[in-house]
Amino acid sequence: MSGREHGPGEADLAWCHEAVQGVSRTFALTVDVLEEPMASQICVGYLLCRVADTVEDAGHIPPEAQSDVLRTYRRAIDPDDETEIGAFREAVDEWLPAERDDDWTVVAEAPTIAATFEELDPEAQEAIVPPVLEMVDGMAMFVDRHATEGGLRIDDRDELEQYCYYAAGTVGNLITNLLTRGDVAEERADRLRETAEEFGLLLQLVNVSKDVYDDYTEENNVYLPAEWLEAEGVEQERVVHPENRESSARVVDRTADYARSFLDDAQAYLETMPLSNGNTMEAWTVPYLLAVGTLRELGSRPEDALTETGVKVSRQEVFAVMSAASDVGRDSLAELRQTIARTPFHRAVGSAD
Numbered sequence: 001m002s003g004r005e006h007g008p009g010e011a012d013l014a015w016c017h018e019a020v021q022g023v024s025r026t027f028a029l030t031v032d033v034l035e036e037p038m039a040s041q042i043c044v045g046y047l048l049c050r051v052a053d054t055v056e057d058a059g060h061i062p063p064e065a066q067s068d069v070l071r072t073y074r075r076a077i078d079p080d081d082e083t084e085i086g087a088f089r090e091a092v093d094e095w096l097p098a099e100r101d102d103d104w105t106v107v108a109e110a111p112t113i114a115a116t117f118e119e120l121d122p123e124a125q126e127a128i129v130p131p132v133l134e135m136v137d138g139m140a141m142f143v144d145r146h147a148t149e150g151g152l153r154i155d156d157r158d159e160l161e162q163y164c165y166y167a168a169g170t171v172g173n174l175i176t177n178l179l180t181r182g183d184v185a186e187e188r189a190d191r192l193r194e195t196a197e198e199f200g201l202l203l204q205l206v207n208v209s210k211d212v213y214d215d216y217t218e219e220n221n222v223y224l225p226a227e228w229l230e231a232e233g234v235e236q237e238r239v240v241h242p243e244n245r246e247s248s249a250r251v252v253d254r255t256a257d258y259a260r261s262f263l264d265d266a267q268a269y270l271e272t273m274p275l276s277n278g279n280t281m282e283a284w285t286v287p288y289l290l291a292v293g294t295l296r297e298l299g300s301r302p303e304d305a306l307t308e309t310g311v312k313v314s315r316q317e318v319f320a321v322m323s324a325a326s327d328v329g330r331d332s333l334a335e336l337r338q339t340i341a342r343t344p345f346h347r348a349v350g351s352a353d
């Protein structure tokens with residue numbers, strides 16, 4: 001990310017677009033293929049979420065301070081509270097790492113993100129604020145709940161679902177609030193509201209399943225439920241220990257299966273969403289199909305989620321999926337999903353030529 005050209009706390013939409021490219025693969029792709037005004041609304045809305053997510057993931061901030069900083073952020077975002085975003089910037093200052101990566105640059109630039117947000121259409125602001133507040137509340141609650149454990153330690157499936165709801169289901173609601181403004185039939189809006197959280201859960205659970213090693217070694221978080229690990233004889237603290245490789249891999253499998261249970265709802269969302277206000281099929285089809293591909297990879301090598309190797313789809317497949325998604329119709333989603341669940345997509349299209 002290049003240095004900022006705006007003054008401190010000044011709105012800068014172009015900077016926000018650049019920033020999102022550095023912090024989330026999912027939203028970098030999505031914002032690129034949305035049209036205006038949705039592209040900028042999703043970009044700035046997601047950056048507001050990302051500030052909280054980075055503070056929550058920070059292993060170097062003691063839980064008490066983490067929760068205080070999150071609550072200050074919450075008050076600064078809440079239009080009914082007088083707290084200014086500058087109060088958050090001051091509170092987080094001592095925790096900014098000396099070498100700021102893209103994520104911490106976004107945290108340090110929260111005043112710019114907030115100022116840019118205030119220049120969005122007021123209706124879009126109203127759609128974005130409640131899910132962001134819910135996310136920040138949920139994150140502060142999780143930090144408090146696990147304060148004595150040093151990092152997050154998810155206990156059981158219900159707690160995993162609750163965590164994924166705050167981290168990503170709320171983002172699904174944010175997107176849905178933006179999509180259902182204006183002239184959307186009530187039945188259609190209801191269908192979207194019924195399946196939005198599930199779409200978020202799918203994406204978050206795929207991340208939980210594939211990132212076990214990084215989450216533990218870099219952020220001191222274990223999202224694989226203690227209950228599922230115990231059933232395999234594994235203590236959460238030893239989730240990535242080589243002697244537990246096979247047993248932990250069975251829990252990765254179980255978590256990936258849990259993620260698969262949300263695929264139908266995510267597909268229903270894609271089949272229902274309106275393509276107005278700059279929304280496009282491509283934007284949300286890409287993360288959906290990449291989740292299908294990642295689940296396929298996890299199915300064949302769950303143990304790689306427990307080492308530095310990691311699990312991800314190849315760059316060639318990402319390109320092939322992006323190219324197919326650029327003219328995808330709602331009626332071809334089921335078939336694409338079936339193909340990608342079986343074969344890396346670049347090979348499937350390669351062999352069809």
Ligand SMILES: CC(C)=CCC/C(C)=C/CC/C(C)=C/COP(=O)(O)OP(=O)(O)O
Nearest residue numbers: 024025026027168171172196199200203204
């Ligand atoms: C209704 C609807 C479309 C719902 C979907 C909601 C949605 C896109 C939620 C965000 C999920 C997520 C895991 C983001 C970060 O992933 P990342 O892989 O970009 O993050 P990383 O680069 O930090 O790993």
